[in-house]
Amino acid sequence: MDSESSTASRLKLQIKFSGRSIPVEIAGDTTIKDLKSLLQTLTNVLPRGQKLIFKGKVLSDESTLASSGIIDGSKIMLMASQGLHQGGGPVKKEAAIVPDSTRRKKETIKDSIVKSQVERWKATGVIALSDCGLTTIPEEIWTSVPSVRVLDISQNSYLEVPATIGQLRSLQKLHLNGNNLFNESIGWEGLTSLKLLTILSLSQNNLTALPSAIGALKSLKQLHIENNKLMCLPSEIGFLTELQVLKAQNNRIKTIPTSIGECVSLIEVDLSCNLLAELPETCDRLKNLKVYSPVF
Known part of the structure; x- marks a missing residue:
């Protein structure tokens, strides 16, 4: 198959994320940026918080899947930055106990905002x-x-x-x-x-x-x-x-x-x-x- 027809074909990929494998079918001429947008709907991780790694190399947003050497059946690792999830909300540390007076003050400020x-x-x-x-x-x-x-x-x-x-x-x-x-x-x-x-x-x-x-x-x-x-x-x-x-x-x-x-x-x-x-x-x-x- 020549490079042009390969670029236009659809690829079945496996995205490795948080101990699970997510199947994705997408066109070979899709950019990494667009792949991240698609993965947002599947992982609840914002695109700017995604780092896609293929064969030890971080993929560039401007590159296409084909130009990055990705073929049908390839496996790509997704790493997510702390605090850039959506669906379940941002990842936060456990809240500390706040005194009542401090809490009331914060609520007043919030109401004003x-x-x-x-x-x-x-x-x-x-x-x-x-x-x-x-x-x-x-x-x-x-x-x-x-x-x-x-x-x-x-x-x-x-x-x-x-x-x-x-x-x-x-x-x-x-x-x-x-x-x-x-x-x-x-x-x-x-x-x-x-x-x-x-x-x-x-x-x-x-x-x-x-x-x-x-x-x-x-x-x-x-x-x-x-x-x-x-x-x-x-x-x-x-x-x-x-x-x-x-x-x-x-x-x-x-x-x-x-x-x-x-x-x-x-x-x-x-x-x-x-x-x-x-x-x-x-x-x-x-x-x-x-x-x-x-x-x-």
Whole structure:
């Protein structure tokens, strides 16, 4: 097999981590950086805390698997930096016993910080809580900042996005990427009621399917669902006629619905590293497409 065909092939790898072996199937031309993003969903270790070692050499983020000499069946060791886990939260030392007076003082300071934070959220309309080690969405968002326009709670450890997110009627950009979300973890009836939403990022989670209700997001311009476990896309995606960017690489998608041809505003589509054998003929209708990555 020549080097070009080897690069385009899919590789079955074994990732050694914490005494266990994690099977991964991925394209040979994938970069080490993208492999780390995929491993984040499987190990709950943030990419910046990962060190991948192959044959005694630390792999560079910019290199591809093929250029690093990695072949089908290779074994790669993953070492994680202390404190850079997500899912279970950062690794911390056992807390010491704190006197009541000190604890009350700290709680007062915390309340003051929260109040100041809420005021800033109200003034800017932007809530940025990325990579804060949170396991729940702060209740202050629903009760104090209903007019928020941008909500970024990416790279945390959320176990649930409640249907009450639908109360954020003014929300335009929602970033939920890099969390521990499953299909049932998301209150879709609330999320899909956000009529002004233009950007939705659900990448690097554990989703296996999108609901048909996603077609209700008629204002959506960017949909990021890469690095999940999606098997297919719902036919209702054809209702997203304003959609300009669709990132769905590194999933398990086998077929694309013919309704994709109705997404006439699409400019950029990435379907690489999936299980696609062919694309529907309706893709010919996407006249505005400039970047297209369907790699089979």
